Amino acid sequence: MNPSVEALRRIATSPATIGTYALLVVPFALGWFETQLFSPLALPGYLLFSIGTAIGNALAPRFEFWIYWAPFLVGCFGIASAVGAGYEWWCGRRSA
Amino acid sequence: MRRRTILAAGGVVVGSVTAGLASRLPTAHRSLSAARRPGDAGEASTNAEPLLPGTDHETTLYEIDAPRDGPTAMVFGGVHGDERSGIVVARQVAEWRPDAGTLVVVPETNRVAVENGEREGVDGDLNRHFPADREPLTDLARGIWDAVERYDPDVVLDLHRSLGIRGLHREFVGQAVYHSPDARGEELAAALDDAVPWYLPFHRFAASETNLSGPLLFQKAARELGASAYLFETTEFLLDREARVELTRLAAAHVLDMHGLLDAEGER
Numbered sequence A: 001m002n003p004s005v006e007a008l009r010r011i012a013t014s015p016a017t018i019g020t021y022a023l024l025v026v027p028f029a030l031g032w033f034e035t036q037l038f039s040p041l042a043l044p045g046y047l048l049f050s051i052g053t054a055i056g057n058a059l060a061p062r063f064e065f066w067i068y069w070a071p072f073l074v075g076c077f078g079i080a081s082a083v084g085a086g087y088e089w090w091c092g093r094r095s096a
Numbered sequence B: 001m002r003r004r005t006i007l008a009a010g011g012v013v014v015g016s017v018t019a020g021l022a023s024r025l026p027t028a029h030r031s032l033s034a035a036r037r038p039g040d041a042g043e044a045s046t047n048a049e050p051l052l053p054g055t056d057h058e059t060t061l062y063e064i065d066a067p068r069d070g071p072t073a074m075v076f077g078g079v080h081g082d083e084r085s086g087i088v089v090a091r092q093v094a095e096w097r098p099d100a101g102t103l104v105v106v107p108e109t110n111r112v113a114v115e116n117g118e119r120e121g122v123d124g125d126l127n128r129h130f131p132a133d134r135e136p137l138t139d140l141a142r143g144i145w146d147a148v149e150r151y152d153p154d155v156v157l158d159l160h161r162s163l164g165i166r167g168l169h170r171e172f173v174g175q176a177v178y179h180s181p182d183a184r185g186e187e188l189a190a191a192l193d194d195a196v197p198w199y200l201p202f203h204r205f206a207a208s209e210t211n212l213s214g215p216l217l218f219q220k221a222a223r224e225l226g227a228s229a230y231l232f233e234t235t236e237f238l239l240d241r242e243a244r245v246e247l248t249r250l251a252a253a254h255v256l257d258m259h260g261l262l263d264a265e266g267e268r
């Protein structure tokens, strides 16, 4: 396999990537489903989603807020991948 | 590798469910329990009467007289017909038992709009029909205003909800308390914030002194009758129906408590 494709695959399936993604999305999604289920763990997702809607609402006020789930999920995956890349780089350096 | 990944994801799910259950919105507020329990000075008497009888707008006004003398407060729900939390809570307030004074409640102020589940009724936005130095603009607004003048309330509370959050979302006004200059808006916002968890920082309440020259019902009541007037706004943004109702109920109980209709300390 192409080494750079292999590296991307490793980052995407890294426990750091998936753990970060779950941490950003799952606690927030629970609170979205029912307010009582909001917890301190939901804070990162809450901040990202709220600030995202604030920017979106300033640019295009006509969208309903559920629309922002799509950019939120993509953005969270971007952040999670950055964390995963850092983690894989750190692991690689330790084992080198 | 796979197992570690699944464990990481599973840990987040379990962790957040436990944390969520452990940090429910506090509900045991003194003013709320005072609102629900009958006063020890005797039973309050309730009287229901139709406003605008015989018209499309006919709606019920509840007058609850406490056994002790005190101020008169008016609570409105359903000025905007699709803002359900205010309607639900105003119906509940109509069953509360104040310890002092007179509590007047109109749960479905714009009844046609409430029945259609729409913001506006037949004549547009009711909460823009109370201009300065003029009669209210429509039959409905005049009928509501007649009742307000008749009771000459010391306190007016109008219950609303917004789609977004004031200060975060342009043109939305959620999680805010608008109040007349002499009203205790800051105190109300602070009391409501006790029910907002620290990890929902954008949902903290803002108090905002209103300009009394506007055409809103609570502005006219403050301007022409000198009432301490409040317009309460919760938000639909990230709050479910239950949370909106709870915050609205707290707002109503705190206003009645602050202005002496409830005996939250259990003695006076």
Ligand SMILES: [Zn+2]
Pocket (backbone or CB within 6 Å): B079, B080, B083, B159, B160, B161
């Ligand atoms: Zn409204």
